[in-house]
Amino acid sequence: MVEGPGCKVKGENLNKRICNQKLIKIQSDDSKNTNKLGGDKTFQNSFESFVQSTVCEVRTLGKELFIFFKENALCIRVHFLMDGYIRINEAANVVGLKGSSKSAVLVIYLARDTVAIYNSHVDISISKEHTHVHRLYEDCLVRYNKLCQLDICSPEFDFSCANKLISSRPGKMVCDVIMDQDVLPGALFNSGINPNSTIGELTPDLVSRLVHRLRDFSAIFYKCRKQNKALSQYMKIYKNQRCGECGGRVTVCKPGELKRITYFCASCQTNSVTNLPSTGSLLGFVANSLFASPSLPAVPVCMGHKVTCTKKQVTKTSENQGRLFYVCSLPRLKQCHFFQWADLHHPMCAHKKVTVLRSVLKQNANNGRQFYCCPLPKQQQCDFFQ
The missing domain is CATH 1.10.8.50 (Helicase, Ruva Protein; domain 3)
Structure with a gap:
């Protein structure tokens, strides 16, 4: 997942890798992307006139990434949303898998590398008229220059x-x-x-x-x-x-x-300069999603590497959404195929399904307490609560 600092690292690595490479081809999921072209052209075929353009620079701004091209003033803007990410030289195996969690919203084929973008929003700034192209290209530069002094990761931060x-x-x-x-x-x-x-x-x-x-x-x-x-x-x-x-x-x-x-913490976060947490604490760290950890049996080790597994949660919309499971804790490309459900000790609901664990988010006496409930969508849930 790319956050502000994570996006900056991705941008730096991408800038070193793809600059001066020519764009050979682009594939996209039109339903997930937009352009500023106007008319009836789709996001996919609006790239046709820019084949063989050369990447000149990659910049980042918060969770946004800009890819600028030398010819025809083309700019691709990527916003990584909540959980967007980039993969290099993996696109051929995953692009076009509609409905798959690994379906890329945009795949950029360059002379030496292939860049695939997932779970993100993509804009392109192009038009039939060169003057309009230039203006839209400048729009990206204006946005970058306007906000770079407010980018918490930028050396120009003011x-x-x-x-x-x-x-x-x-x-x-x-x-x-x-x-x-x-x-x-x-x-x-x-x-x-x-x-x-x-x-x-x-x-x-x-x-x-x-x-x-x-x-x-x-x-x-x-x-x-x-x-x-x-x-x-x-x-x-x-x-x-x-x-x-x-x-x-x-x-x-x-x-x-x-x-x-x-x-x-209500005791430490009192809006007082005399009662601030010590240097380096991360009080109030805001998360993108809650991943509650119940009291569980011993964490297993994977069979392939004999290392302690990582616990994850099913996020894909399916009958198992919300369930917990263990997988190999190594980086994705080095993982073995170990898989084990981590919630088999949970009670069963009236539908005879494994319950999911949630936390009370309301600010009352029960805030933070964890409870088991039916895993089905809210409209279909039974009354199970524990």
């Missing part, structure tokens, strides 16, 4: 500009502003500030502190992604039931308009 932009939204909740891609593209919330607060409730010192902590965390995140190291060593609250700072109970909720899963 603290004062970010402070002013955040402070200009006094009625907005902190959790929403921090995740707004037009305020701080790619930023993750990791400050000792209560996410239920509005910007207007924060002092200028707290806003400044918030921006600096976001910048610090993004640097840590970037370093971990770059060096392929685990980020978990820096976390004191994310996915934990107890705060690593004070030992207090962690609240898990979906605050604000964006409803992103958020972990925070």
Whole structure:
């Protein structure tokens, strides 16, 4: 998955690899992409006039990636959404598999490499008239130049500009502003500030502190992604039931308009400069999804490598959606074929199906507690609860 720092690493690697390569062919899923061409042309055939164009640069902005071409002023803009990612030289085996979780939304065939883009939104800036092409190409540059000073991962990041932009939204909740891609593209919330607060409730010192902590965390995140190291060593609250700072109970909720899963400690995150968490803590780290871990039997080891397995959750829409399972913990390309359900000890619902484990997200006395419920869609669920 690509987040802000992760996108920056991907962009750097891609820039080194594909620059000066010619575009040979592009395949796309028209239903998942858009263009600015106008008329009846599809996303797929609108690329035809740009075959043999040369990649000149790859840039990133938060979770957006821009691929610029020398000829005809072509620009491809990719937004990685919640869980987008890129694969190089794997596209031939997966493109066109409609309905598959591995179906690429766009595959770019270059002279030496093939770049496949998954689970993302793709725009292209082209037109029949060269003057319009140039204007749309410039639109991408204008967007990049406008927001690069607010990109938390950019060397051009402007603290004062970010402070002013955040402070200009006094009625907005902190959790929403921090995740707004037009305020701080790619930023993750990791400050000792209560996410239920509005910007207007924060002092200028707290806003400044918030921006600096976001910048610090993004640097840590970037370093971990770059060096392929685990980020978990820096976390004191994310996915934990107890705060690593004070030992207090962690609240898990979906605050604000964006409803992103958020972990925070009410004792440490009090909006006070005199009661801030220690350096390096990641209080309030916002996750894309909740992955609750119940009290489980011993974690198995895979048969191929004899290493402790990783627990994952079925996200694909199917009868097993929400179920937990174990797979080999090595990187995807090195994994063995080990597979084992991790929820066989769960109780069965009235439909005789294995129940799924969820957490209470409402901010009340039961917040954070885990419970078993029917795995079927809400309209079809039985009344099982435990």
